[in-house]
Amino acid sequence: MNVFMLVSVVLMAGLINASFQVAPGILLLLYHSSLGCNITGKTRALASSYISGVAYMLLLTLAAVILLVLGANLGVLIHSLVPAVSVSSGNFFVSAILLLLTGVVALILYYRPSRSTELWLARPVARFLARRAELTNSNTEAFSLGLMSVVGELPFSFALMATVASFSATLPLGYICLSLALFTIASILPLVLLRAFIRRGKSVIDIQRWRVKEKTFLKYFSGIALISLGLFVLAFFVLGV
């Protein structure tokens, strides 16, 4: 595998992760509650702390998944279960299956059937995150809210992290660091853009309206991109087409 392939897959995974709506939704809620009772400067600081929390947790979680893939000898187990899969492509096989399953789930279940942008999150989790966003008043709280939002999104982002880990685990340490950085930067891109848009005068209402208008597109983008990436990994790294 060459660097171009690694960078493409990691960027693709990062952009799919960026299309998930938990982290941007919570950032918007944070803006909503903070702009109502704080001065703009404080709101900006809270948003920056939140984005740092998301980036830090993404970095940590991806590093943990890479370590898990490096440590677990999945190839032997998968080869014993499915003899058609070689020992060396066991990790890719697991990643591809996870991507395909997550893609189908994203297409069917990602948004609740309502006019707004309510997500698949369990009601108590959504209520907890919304309440935390409302009560967040210090940078530390905003940072930990960022950490929690990544945990809340893990059921969908895990497949992407497992794929990035499978690709990185076959390469030297330098490339692992490169994938960690690229995945994190691509994933936090919508948060940084959202912050920039609000700073340049867009209101929370404009952004929420845009989210509602484009929610079907975002759902199909995530689902189809997950399935495509899964098929790509299956075809080129498991079946060796």
Added chain:
Amino acid sequence: MKTKIETTFSRLKLKDDILREARVAKIPAGFAEKIADEVSRNIEKWLDNRPVVTKKSFDLAVIRELKKYHPDLAYIFENRNFMI
């Protein structure tokens, strides 16, 4: 089973709530104050012959009133609990 939570209407609380949302919607303070006054007065009138109302019908009445003055403000009231 859902627990019933009963609260008494407070015009001041509703006014504060509208003013807070108006700051989010970047509505000028004077105009926001006027909207909050009008809406809270109309809601109080609406509640006069309704001793008990559900939270949902109360919210709908507030949204209906807000739409008359500022659709963006009504929109944020309608969607604030459904962002995630």
